[in-house]
Amino acid sequence: MRAPDGPPVTSGDVLLSIDNVSLSFGGVKAISGVSFDIRKGEIRAIIGPNGAGKTSMLNIINGFYHPQQGIITFKGEARSKMRPHDAADGGIARTFQNVALFRGMSALDNIMAGRTLKMKRNMFWQMLRIGPALAEEVEHRHRVEEIIDFLKIQEIRRTPVSRLPYGLQKRVELGRALAMEPELLLLDEPMAGMNIEEKEDMSRFILDVNEHYGTTIALIEHDMGVVMDLSDRVVVLDHGIKIADGTPQEVKSNQAVIDAYLGVAH
Amino acid sequence: MIIAFGQFLEVLVSGLLAGVLYSLVALGFVLIFKASGVFNFAQGAMVLLAGLALVRSLDFLVANGLPFWAAIIAALLFAALIMAITAFLVERFVLGPLINQDGLTLFMSTIGVTFIIEGGAQMLFGSDVYPLRLFPSDAWFLFEGSFPGGLLVSKIDVWGGMIAAVLVVGLAVFFQQTKTGRALRAVADDHAAAQSVGISLNWIWFIVWLVAGLVALVAATVWGTKLGVQFSIVFLALKALPVLIIGGFTSVPGAIVGGLIVGAGEKLAEAYLGPFIGGGIEYWFAYVLALVVLMARPQGLFGERIIERI
The missing domain is CATH 3.40.50.300 (P-loop containing nucleotide triphosphate hydrolases)
Known part of the structure; x- marks a missing residue:
């Protein structure tokens, strides 16, 4: 196993980079100062407890929300207020949490x-x-x-x-x-509410899409087993802040992640 | 007996044909309501605007020596252009900035649009009663062999019916076959999902207001020929309301059937109930019918059932 701070396993060109992005609704901070990137051809998972800002992140990527702060670079081009249909035109497709x-x-x-x-x-x-x-x-x-x-x-x-x-x-x-x-496919909880068999089918489809079509995939998922099996790299959000980023193995053993999911004794 | 049946048929047919006109106005409401969830109070005003643009440009072109058929085509194109400009302005300055606002807010904004269109139309094109003669206004007497005196059927109404049929078929083909039609249905079902597959809401809203404007133009040609183009056309919108309640706010077939029910219902009620309760039923019968439907089936005959989770 790699050291937690070592270089990530996958290499390749960066397709999308999120740089110091913050989003708030009135006084509520949904996302504060988050940075990460998605590389061409990888399966990237975004995980975190409820209310961590995962769906907000997807909504920023495909243009439903416009962050107050930060830079989003897609295919080497920094973009400002992009509308969802422009994002679609640029090659970003998505599914929704509630179908x-x-x-x-x-x-x-x-x-x-x-x-x-x-x-x-x-x-x-x-x-x-x-x-x-x-x-x-x-x-x-x-x-x-x-x-x-x-x-x-x-x-x-x-x-x-x-x-x-x-x-x-x-x-x-x-x-x-x-x-x-699409060049980038965003999946918001593709397996929520499914039984084991359906989950296995869906996992296979996701892997096949990634392999056959070479589509880059970013997904939000709560089933940790699925996340660990599918993804190349995982970014973990908690209360709108990034607390970990790395391979599934690295993330799994990260103390901050364990604390976020299980709660910390004070 | 045969005379009574002949009279019944005559009333029924004239009612159904008058109902087609209610359907035309209701159709404009349904198109916008389906695609954007906006109840467009301005639909009646749009019929007035389309009618005035048509009749005034037609008169102008004929007075300047254009042959009648060429003047009609040019005037129709001009009126269509006016409706397109209206659709653009409404999307750009009213609905565009109000995107994602509450339905009631959007409804209020269309009341404002109503006043602007009504005022603007009369300022640009005048506020008299302008006769429009696109269709023959006499009548046929059908089946004179079977019924004494035959069945009286007004030619304008028949023209109106045929035009409405062509319009409905055209709209159906547009919705089923074209990419824009599919996009419109998509937006009607789910705004966010539609945007995510690359459909621009602003573009779609322009298109629906344009289509509703063209439907208003068609309604204006028929109503205008029947009654002359005049301000009272805007009150048509009020007659479309019971039609929508009966047919359902989200259903194109509902608008058609609702219009026919109201048209036939009020004429039959006038002819057969009128003598017993003093007449004048035509003016309120549609609302009573709508009330009955509201109590029995609030979503209308063809509307989607609204189920809310508590």
């Missing part, structure tokens, strides 16, 4: 919605479904079917998502994010 699907649509339409930014044809051709618009629709359907095969949800593609069980809804949501062909 956020388009409830009125089928699984297929939900995943097709992930292709929105990739469809360029004129609205009038699309209405008539002829010529280049038809070719485009077919091409995108093709990509979406690949994702559906990959996630093994062929049988439910026409089902309205509101009728699907929770585990499958989470899978469709992952499919929608994958349809965007």
